[in-house]
Amino acid sequence: MLTSYSLAELGWRPYFQQQLSLAELESCSVARVSEQHRSQLQLLTEQGARSIQVTPNMPSICVGDWLLINDDGFVRLLERATEFSRKAPGSKLAKQLIAANLDTVLVVMSLNHDFSLSRLERYLALINQTGARPVVVLTKADLCDDIYSYQSQVQALDPLLDVVCVNALDQSSVSALAIYCKTGQTLAVMGSSGVGKSTLLNSLQGEETLQTGSIREDDSKGRHTTTSRSLHVMAAGGLLLDTPGMRELQLSDVESGIATTFADIEALAQHCRFSDCSHQGEPGCAVTQAIESGELELRRLTNYLKLSREQALNAASLAERRAKDKALGKMYRTIQGESKKLKKGY
Structure with a gap:
């Protein structure tokens, strides 16, 4: 049936x-x-x-x-309410679709060597571009001795950001995510390989629907087990989309997503002496002053500048590719038109 x-x-x-x-x-x-x-x-x-x-x-x-x-x-x-995409891996000038029509995205990161604020900011920029709700899920809490330290670091990125620490193997711990799993709500689970996404999905489902792998002792990483994207209807009524771990998450067309993710830097930049300030030593730079006073972390500015450069480069490359394809299509149509005229004896 x-x-x-x-x-x-x-x-x-x-x-x-x-x-x-x-x-x-x-x-x-x-x-x-x-x-x-x-x-x-x-x-x-x-x-x-x-x-x-x-x-x-x-x-x-x-x-x-x-x-x-x-x-x-x-x-x-049908036209999408939200669309998640990235620049295709490698040097290929193309956009790769990841998922569509998501309400919430669970960004999964484990409390071990995988923990990286800079990688998390990259995911947040992608999610914030679409308008979906990001929720940071810190997994393997049972293996961490200082959960509060990690959680406070993530919360410092944005005081309004939802941050939840769980043991993905414990359904009572995972129940903290039930608020995002209501009937008709669609969630995605994103994160690097081996952070416990499949284990988390199985706990949310209440049954083992996806294969999971053990942790490698040498680097605290799990074995990558999910190989394709799939949408699951959960017992609680929500829909959960699992995505393979993405080792290469390149950004393009996410300018507003970066601005939202780094809203603190964007706000400081409004007070720089020069409107085109690059925040790299110019006089009267409010961002540099914030770093010197300890208000802003240098790591955060460095990542902001890195992602902004990457976004600008990839967006320009894709725009150039689109322009070339458009020009090539126009040339083909012109040649076909001339060929038809010749056949008719004009």
Whole structure:
């Protein structure tokens, strides 16, 4: 017997409803992408699970997307409420979709050698760009002797940031995350390989749905076990999306996300003597003065400048690629037009 869910349980909201015409409501149905494979998509619908074939004429689709479908398969992709993407790994000038239509993102980081404020700021910049709610989950609390020290370091990044420490193997500890798992709410779990994302997901589910790996003793890292993104309906009613650990998380088109993540630096910069101050030794720099007085940590400024440079470089590269593709397409159309004229004897 196929398990079916109402659209509300799958995260449906008025934002998506308003995109449908009366004709589409009568002739089609909606489905949410729960798994993405090379040749097919796994979907969740009111009638139960379904799969459709991936065809060359489909747009880029990712887990969490809402699709309009009929008996023959794919009809169209609905506009996303939120979209998570990154610059594709390596030197390739392309954007890689990660997930769509998320309400909350659990950024998982373990309380051992994996702990890194700079990497956390990178994730926060990506999340803040979309408007989804970031929640920092510090795992392996049972293996840490000074939890408060780590938690206070994260909280110092943003006093309003939700920070939760858990033992992912203990369901009573994980229950602190129940507020983010209400019916119809969609969460993503992001973090480096081996930080306990799959263990956390299993505890939230109340059962072991994903394989987990033990910790390597030499560097306190777990073995990476998740290899594909998938959407799970939790016992509490929410939907949880697990993503593989991403060792290379390059940023592009996240200028506002960086500004939100480093709001303290952005606010200080308003008081610099020069509007184009680079915060690297100019006279009258309020940011430099804040570092000298101990109000701002040098590490934070260094990471802010690093991420800002990376964002600017990747955004410019992608914009240049788009411009070249547009120009190439125009040239092809011109050549095709001239070829048709020649064939007609003009």
